[in-house]
Amino acid sequence: MAVTQAQSLAGCPDKCGDVDIPYPFGVGVQPGTSRNCFLDQSFNLTCDNATSTLYFEKHPVSNISLQQSQMDISMLISKGCYNRTGKFHDLYTKGFTISSTQNKFLSIGCDALGIIRFNKNFTHYSGCVALCDTDKPPPKDMIDKTCSGTGCCHVDIPAGMNNISFYAASVDNHTNVWRFNNCSAAFVARNDWFSFSLDYLQNFPIDRAPLVVDWTVSNVTCQTAANSSNEEDFACKSNTDCVDSSDGVGYTCTCKSGFQGNPYHPSGCHDVDECSRPNNCSMPNQCRNFNGTYQCSCPSGYKGDGYTNGRGCTLDAPQSNQQLLILIIALGISVALLVVITLISTLYWSHKRRILKQLKERNFEQNGGYMLLQQLSQHQGYSDKTKIFTEVELNDATNNFDQSRIIGHGGQGTVYKGILPDNTLVAIKKSKVEGNSRQIKDFINEVFVLSQINHRNVVKLLGCCLETDVPLLVYEFVDNGTLLKHIDPSKNELSFTWETRLRIAAETAEAISYLHSSASIPIIHRDIKSTNILLDHNLKAKVSDFGASRLIPLDETHVTTMVQGTFGYLDPEYLHIGQLNDKSDVYSFGVVLIELLTGNKAIEFRWPEHVNLAMHFVSSMRENQFWEILDKRILEQKNAKQLKEVALLAMRCVRVKGDERPTMKEVAKELEGLIAMDKHPWMKNEDLMLEESEYLLGHLPNLDGAIIGAGTLACYDCMLKEIASEIADGR
Known part of the structure; x- marks a missing residue:
């Protein structure tokens, strides 16, 4: 290591x-x-x-340096010029010593006297003198790079010195005149650092010199x-x-x-692991590391000590033939075992693939594959619209359905975020309970219904997978969550504007109207709610979750079914008599409109006198508390007329009797009209709106019983009392 x-x-x-x-x-x-x-x-x-x-x-x-127990430092150089002596420079090494083998004391100049003192009280002296001819400098080729006394001198540092002090002085006090030099310098330097040059007599440019200190402990x-x-x-x-x-x-x-x-x-x-670095073993793989050392050896069939500087390793001839025979026998056994293992593996994988194929076929049947094919065989173009995914493709897309990929829980299953090989984001819904015939039927129903739909405000079905334990649906990925998440104050304090809410309501109404009126076979969603309305990155509405939907033949006005839906959005008439028609979706959409107006959820337990949001809204309207129940985040003077109109529309949608509710086509048309009036002020008619606005704000206690009369409320209450017994199969 x-x-x-x-x-x-x-x-x-x-x-x-x-x-x-x-x-x-x-x-x-x-x-x-x-x-x-x-x-x-x-x-x-x-x-x-x-x-x-x-x-x-x-x-x-x-x-x-730890290995040499030395420290490199630098000291100032003492310089004296003319008749001035250089400054004293001291070094106190706190118990360490000035290296006597690595340093020397030098003096530079033509009238230079370098003095160095040692030890604590500086009782030991040493030094040297450097002189020159007064008339001219010495020849360059004679003294350059040497320090022999002419222009430069040096002395050794005594051993064991831990304190020094040195300075530069003059022999003749600079009384003689040198045209080329009138200064001197003295310093302690590392042996290999200084190289004398004649130029230094003209000008000595160095201020500090490096030296070496020997250090010890204690x-x-x-x-x-x-x-x-x-x-x-x-x-x-x-x-x-x-x-x-x-x-x-x-x-x-x-x-x-x-x-x-x-x-x-x-x-x-x-x-040190000697075996992991170059060592003295003749065969590197025969090295064994020990604490502080290592050992070399020779493998079987070789002789010697294993060391390159010893006898090394050589082949032991008497044993080579025997080893060759053993090697041939071992090789034969290995080949035979390999053939047997390969054969067994081939048979095993063939059996496993056959079992897996049978399992996928059984899953396809249990997941309603044949039922789905039978229903779709009567409708052309399905194969062009929807892809059949394999289990491997969806496992790869969801990282084997990792928990971190869960983005929600629908009525019939858990929804995962997936990434296809072409980087397309998808939402994959996985059924909650394996082998639940009711959920399998809902699943097949959702595939069949969605295969008939092509609308910009309906979540697009991309494909399905039926060969897994539970069926899987693959949708386009809608990345901005549910409508409820954006209007619920407990989850989103800011929410979005009334204009955005009105547009989302209009888009949702237009999508439901398409299901009722424009699809090849009319479709009743049966579970319209704010959690089944998704928003994309542009806040565009997408209606989702068609597991409970039903196709209504053109020659029928309603069908009798087991009651299914979500409490708070459930049509009370459908709940009471079990007959499903398109007005059931109108009622549920009316509750969504009330959620958009009030910012409240369909079921709120803070209203002890009412069962759900629709009843609370109707009651508040009767008591002239319209402005009090509105969501404070959308209250603006410019929105007042639109808010009144949408409130009136919502009240018509949640009437108890289905015959008294508007159709979704009428609802969508009215919402689009409100948006158009807001965009084009010249389309507004104050006189036409005045009567209905006053009707909403000033005379609600006298509203027609067909809207929120006492008899209707009583009927509403009696129907809702039957919820506990009749919604057992709802969500």
Whole structure:
């Protein structure tokens, strides 16, 4: 496992600019603790975030090496000119030493005296003198790139020095006049850094010089530190060796052979997997890694020690023939087993495919496939309108009907969002209960009904799948949710404008009118409600969920069926006598109009005196509370007349007696007329509307009984009492 050597404590900065900060060095305090990011104050560094510069005391740091236990810093150069002595420059290394093998002290100039002092009280001195001829500079080819005393001199740094101070001075106090040089410089620099040039006597442009500091831990030996009663006093962690300093005091730590990492870090050094990198094994696959080492070996049939610098691995001749025979026998057995396994697999998959085919055929029959084909055989063009999807296609489209793809629950099943291979978005409805004959019949009915419909405001059926456990329908994807979601204040505080609501009502009415009057065979939806009216991205209405719909032959005005529908939208006359006709959809649509006007849901339990929204609306109208029950989000002065007209229309739609309700064609025409009047003000006739508006707002208590009279309400109440017993099969 490779471990970065420049490893800091958890949460501590591991870099400052481009310089790595390995522990035991550190900056600041470990986050969330009171522990320093460094081992002790000797290793405390500072990072100037503004310049991304790392400092040891006041000196910039350019590199820290764990392997060499060295740190590269830079110091200012002391310069003296004319009769002025250069400034003193000090370096206090806090227990570390100035490397005697990596640095030297230099002085530059023609009257240059470089002085360096050592140790805490600067009691030890050293230095050198650099001189030149006063008349002219020395020949360039004689002194360039050398530092032998002419123009440049140097001395070694004594071992074990941890504090230094140096400055540049003059031998003759610059009393002689040099035309080419009257300044001197003194500095400590890394051995391989400085190369003298004669140009430096004219001008010395350098301000800082790099030098190397040797660092160690503590001021005791390895043995003393290891024997300490406090384990924290010993800096060398697991899988490390301790090395006493040869230049000064203290000790350093290194990783043992076969280990790598930061030997000072609390996690210690980690094993190197030699088998995963170039090693000494003659056969790489015969390498075994151990903690701190590895071992090479030879495979069976070979002899030797496995090491490239040893005897390696060579073929053992006496065993080769025997191994060849064993190999041939093993190969023969393997081929025979492979043939047997292939044969068994082929038979298994053939059997499985046959069973799967039989299962799909059985599902097709149970899902009403033959019933559907029988009904559709009498209608041409079905195959051009609707595609038969395979189970694989719909599984891929819905990610195997993943729960995250569910977008709703319809009356007959769960609806999933799907993506076909051509990136077409679709809605796929899956029946809720497997093998439920009633739901299968509703499913087949929905396919058959939708195959007869081609209208812009009706959700388009793209196809179906009958070979699965439960039948599947594939529709166009309508992406903006249900009408109820947009008008219910608990789900949408903003909702949309009255103009949009009126347009949606007109589009829905036109679609239902088409079903009643323009389809090849009249269709009664039987479950018109705000959750079955979907909106696309342009808020265009789409009528959906035809599982409960019925086809009405042209020579019949009504059919007698088991009562089916949604409570709150259910026609009370249909509920009472069980006879279904197109006026049942008119009643349900009237409830949707009331929802659009009031913003309330069809069933609200906050009206204890009324069963549903239609009764509450009628009662409120009788009590002249029309404006109070309207949705406050659509109340505008300019909408008043339209609101009155739509309220009157809604009341006519929810009359108890079906014969007294308008047809959907009349409803659609009246709504389109209201929209046209709003678009074309010259079409409005104030006199024609005045009587009906006053009739709605001022004289509701005297409304004709056929509309909301006491007798009608009483009849309404008596019919609704039978809901508990007669709607058992509704939704």
